[in-house]
Amino acid sequence: MPEATINTGIYKLFPSPRNRHREVFQHEVFVPHPYALVDPPSYGPQGRWSLFAAHRLADGKNGQLVTFELERDAATFQARFVPD
Template structure:
């Protein structure tokens, strides 16, 4: 089954099959580690989140984009995330 891509002004996104939601939320973080394991469940975030493999269009850098419904969750993610 082919993966559907989503192109925004900043990214070409490849949705994770583990996403519970099919939305790109307002608060976003680009993680420049395409192979890092990002386990959002263990961070116990309060709102909805989505995870995408991503290509940043400005420089064609590969990585991942995490989107958050809540700004507080974005701040918590940025504080807790460390690449493996």
Template sequence: MATQTIQTDLYKLYPSPRNTHKDVFEHQVFVPYPYAIIDLEVMELAGKTTLFAACRLSDMKMGQLVSFELAADQAKFERLFTPD
């Protein structure tokens, strides 16, 4: 079964099969490391999150997009995430 893509004004997104939610939430972080391992569960975030492989349309840069239901979770992710 092919994965459905999601097109927004800024990104073309490829959902992770590990997502438990299908939404693209308001708070977002583009990570310009397409092969970095992002384990959202170990960060113990309070709200819902989704992870996507992403192509940023403005410059066609590949990476990953993490979207967050809560702004506090976005701030915590930005503080804790370091690419491997």
């Protein structure tokens, strides 16, 4: 059974059950809206991605962390994402 949480030293992460890949990719976007609908496939990423519920350890802020394999996918997501 996989780990229920991942601790990166910066975030405590809880993987989304929708993830095809349970890894934290290099390019990260923290969304400080824990209940916002975040649907990475709707942004048309070219590479792999993962979504996590996240607790930022430095300030205790809860939100979501979207990680992308490709930098351009992270940039596209960050530019287009608007919380609902």
